Amino acid sequence: MSEPAHVRAGLLREAFPGERRVALTPGDIRRLSSRFGFLFEPGCGELAGHSDDDYARAGARAATPADVVRCDLVVSVRRPDRSIPSSAASLFLGSSVRGANASPDQSLELDLARLEGFADAAAMDAATIQATVLGHAAVLEGVRLMRAGHSMLTLEGSFVRPIRMAAIGVNTASLQAIATARKLGALTHVLGLNESDRAKVERLGAKFSAIDTAILAAGPKREQARRQLARQLASMQMIVTNLHESGSAAPVLIDEEALSSLPAGSVIIDLAAAHGGNCAFTRIDQTVTAHAVSIVGSTLLASNEAAEASRLFSDCVRRLLEHLVQPGEHLRLDREDPLLDHLKGRSDGENPRVS
Template identity: 50%
Template sequence: MSNVIRVRAGLLRETHPGERRVALTPDDVRRLSARMSIHFERSCGIGAGHADDAYIAAGAEPAEFAGMASSLDVFVSVRRPAATRIFPGTAVLIFLGSNAAPVAGLPAGQRPLHLDIARLSGVQGVKGADISSRQAAITGHAAILEAARQFGISHPMLMVDGSFVRPVKMAALGSDAASLQALATARRLGALTHGFGLGRDTQAKIERLGAKFLAMSSDLARLRQELSDPLSKMQLITTNVVIPGQTAPMLLDETMLSRLSPGTVIVDLAAESGGNCALMRVDETINVFGVRIIGSATLASHEAAEASRQFSDGLRNLLEHLIDADCALRLDPRDSMTAALMNEETALRRVSP
């Protein structure tokens, strides 16, 4: 059984503090305009360098949120819309989240359908649909550039009086796209890189980037003991060990932090999931024991223009897959992409226009 929705879409302005990305660029709005009617919130693309006039020229119509929420069917955004934004139960929200369940408090038939793009990670078959890995890679790249700013190093390969500046020792805890990109960027900037991960597949990925592989234990208490000595020799550490739907495990406790060299910079990429580092504060940079801990949840926004272009390209490909020749959004749970987007509850739900 297919769920069919005539497509009238709304491009939302991001409300999370510091978020500058936009879900669709004017170029992709233009390419989608033959299949769907698109309305946009004014100033939604300013942070990524896209003026309202560019969206209008691409065929989109400006609108206020209240009017959009009452008249449109599909809403797209980078982040999951804030709970304070009220949508009708027939609406479909497409965003990049963290595989979280829909907001509780309303019966299934009275709350919007949440299609979390994060669920597509690793799914094959649609060009550009794995948006989350693209955004993670940009986050890992931005993390290293932010750490370099914290160090006050404009270029780690700088030569002074004929000698290279001593290279920074960098470690990445995790083997996801963000951690691997962090290793790649740090190495390009001249750092001596070390990757902590599990299994032979992880080892191969890390060593292909020119980093030294260090195995991580699956036992958390043992892992902390194993990390204590090698991390004490590092000057830059990124962490991104997360478990979908759960609070991120604490990898660096206060005792371990106190043993790090003063001046060490930690970028906790798991900040939004609770963080891998003790004392971390989301969207803040703090200094404890002479160690700076960056808990930014908006690192991808440091590269807002490119991050938005990548997000928009993937989202356009996804929408082109879901929208048929009759300009209808078909949510058919027999389709592998749709099944990945929808959880068990929503897969059985029929949505009316």
Template identity: 30%
Template structure:
């Protein structure tokens, strides 16, 4: 079996496999082909891949001859249309947002595994790309905020007077939010956190932050770590609480997303107008519309003297470590698909394999994607 690693598109610095993992795959009797320069932006050289046992090949040869194709983002249509039917693709393809594309890939008889659809269970933690990449995003969000903000994060007592610590408000205490709390606290900020899930309160407090509570949240225990739709009454209470907290905040980091739907607007135009001049918002949900009314994806805008940075690709700004943990996630998933002889095998009795599989046998197979297409499984 040949496993092909493709170089990512422009503006994506990560790579699907790193040399360390190539060595592990060689022990599973897998032939790994890596596109020339695929790891360059993540500081993994072609020489390092060769030493690990990979073969450096052209993109064209990999696309035509590899059995499994690894690409974090799906290639452009003119390219995948030229690929032989029946190939297997593994990456992070956002199938709930790109359901029509999944239908096109199914029509090509591709088997598509999207790692962002892996069930977020205890057994699947070692394959959870959303968590591994969100951890990096939360860390980088705080560093980006500190770099953008025009004042100190920690409190300083100087001969010239005292400087108060920055007040950071984090909306969403998932993996990214919790890492953002820890990083902001290390930098000396005072941190408040809002989340619709009361169960995260203990974690928030353990990191030294204050938890902003709103009563009556809908149960999110079965939402895989994501936010869920809330009642209109709850949303009114939520808005009132956030309005109070955001008016005092210097930095706001937003992380809330709902699978298959636009990100919820947590920061309204009215809230933005009540914020302090010079405040900074880092919106990690920008790719799905953003958590503020003024967010623009991959762009920084200034609204009413508040800088809003829309960036959902922060892991790509730390490509070496982001690629390392992503590659380990991929390796752990591949072990479910590769038998002792190094051959590709599918076991749809495995809940992880079934959950991650989006298309197979010419059909869209994932229940959630079918629902988004309005099709009953």
């Protein structure tokens, strides 16, 4: 008979309205069963295609939310909306806004967003991997709102005009958006701040154009840069924008003048909505219309592909948990571990989970 796991982990059901993902799949819970004993909140995986019976067969036990949060480690996709005891640690994909001023009696927060771009944790970098889902979902949402056809198949006597699509910003989500749009037959353009990004954009088959960096600064030069960007975007029917610095508000790139110059029926998918948005008309988790253009401010696009997004998220979490706990051992969050240093993002004082 196998030894019982020393570490209890709890899997929460996502409470954020519209969130369909789950942080761990039954398959990964089964793989972790020699290291963890799992409690799960009933219904946690239902919207991602995993029943409570699937979790029970994987070795997890259904429990009340109050019992789940009393585990040694609480796992979720978004920051938990309920209080976690100070003796526990919570693992989620959020933002690093909270942390520097956190009080010692709060639970230890391990934010997967802090691993983004950390070379030693590429296999655990949930933020980057979810960004690929986000970029794909953004284009599909844009096409849905445009009610456009795709020029993937041309029959005799038929002609479908390809969509003219632009991505603003050169990052994982925007590059995935370009790759998806090209597969749908779109004419693709990328507008970026750094000329050094040209090669990676052109390898995807997209055209690269530079944005004047003055658009990020205050003063009259910013207005000139916005007018230049408006001219670059004037013929685009779909725009995916995702330009922001971590911890800072997103700059407004598309103002009313630029919006009014776009073709009627165009769609802007603002992936920077959670940071304020790159479009002056963006409203977080809303789709609004201005000047006959739809502006999507959803932070839930990855949830549109909940099953695949959850599988990828769970894979990252499993790899991280395998790093944190060896079979038969207790949960030890070593101060000397650079990966944990990134995850914590702060000094944790007397937290008993940090050894």
